[in-house]
Amino acid sequence: MNALEIKNITKKYGDFHLENISFILPCGNIMGLIGENGAGKSTIINCILDTIEKDSGTISILGQTNEKNNLRLKEDIGVVFDVSEFYDNYNILQTENILKDIYKKWDKKTFYNYIEKFDLPKNKLVKDFSRGMKMKLAISIALSHQPKLLILDEATSGLDPIMRDEILDVFMEFVQNENHAILLSSHISSDLEKVADYITFIHEGKLILSSSKDELIYEYGIMKCRDDEFEFIDKEDIIRYRKKTYEVEILVRDREKMANKYTKCIVDPAKVDDIMTLYVKGAYLCLDL
Numbered sequence: 001m002n003a004l005e006i007k008n009i010t011k012k013y014g015d016f017h018l019e020n021i022s023f024i025l026p027c028g029n030i031m032g033l034i035g036e037n038g039a040g041k042s043t044i045i046n047c048i049l050d051t052i053e054k055d056s057g058t059i060s061i062l063g064q065t066n067e068k069n070n071l072r073l074k075e076d077i078g079v080v081f082d083v084s085e086f087y088d089n090y091n092i093l094q095t096e097n098i099l100k101d102i103y104k105k106w107d108k109k110t111f112y113n114y115i116e117k118f119d120l121p122k123n124k125l126v127k128d129f130s131r132g133m134k135m136k137l138a139i140s141i142a143l144s145h146q147p148k149l150l151i152l153d154e155a156t157s158g159l160d161p162i163m164r165d166e167i168l169d170v171f172m173e174f175v176q177n178e179n180h181a182i183l184l185s186s187h188i189s190s191d192l193e194k195v196a197d198y199i200t201f202i203h204e205g206k207l208i209l210s211s212s213k214d215e216l217i218y219e220y221g222i223m224k225c226r227d228d229e230f231e232f233i234d235k236e237d238i239i240r241y242r243k244k245t246y247e248v249e250i251l252v253r254d255r256e257k258m259a260n261k262y263t264k265c266i267v268d269p270a271k272v273d274d275i276m277t278l279y280v281k282g283a284y285l286c287l288d289l
Ligand SMILES: Nc1ncnc2c1ncn2[C@@H]1O[C@H](COP(=O)(O)OP(=O)(O)OP(=O)(O)O)[C@@H](O)[C@H]1O
Pocket: 013, 014, 016, 035, 036, 037, 038, 039, 040, 041, 042, 043, 044
């Protein structure tokens, strides 16, 4: 089953236009949603959660449409946004007391297991927690009402590497259950490289790519050549390029083919960051049609 099936969603905000976004997240997997600031990641997440109205397109979550008042579906989705202030005036014991009445499938034992695992104090007011502690609490809550799909918007940003690693391990454990899936938006591509099975890349409201991470790393390459060699590279082989002091970096597809075609150039596998940086900051050549 697919945890998410997004088909041709569009949303217009003034001059920002989210255009025909489509992707699929199969259960048992983690998808990283990447893109520069303002690319449209949160807009996509809000459309999925039905907190904003999309202009067109369809969204199916765990085999159901995300129509308004689909409460059963809402129980199946655990959501973590950037730190919320909702529980600030309570401690964890009081927070748990509130949550057990909100969620039908609230699991107290799981909640306190995460609280122990993350070493969170039970009697301290949440407003006195550090940002990382608040994030851990939000993740503990999201995981304790037995969700099948976890949606996290920038949930690991601002956390130190040790905390991030701990949280990423929890995410990987969560998708061991093949009915579970995670959509994770993040600027921290090293996190995504570690945990994501799929990467969806949004740039200026457009879908640049959505594919399995392995395919991406296998397929894309960074080709490096000298300025004078650059002149001889076929335009259609250049997705984006960036001139540096001593060399030109070119984002290419079909890494092996490029390495065989341009034997004087070095073609390295592209990291998620390289692909994103070159798409966002690199120049491109207009092809003569
Ligand atoms: N409620 C709104 N009203 C008008 N414009 C909005 C609204 N919400 C978002 N936008 C615009 O939509 C665009 C995409 O924003 P969005 O928050 O989806 O980007 P993002 O990729 O999540 O960015 P970031 O990485 O900075 O969080 C931006 O130009 C933003 O100004």
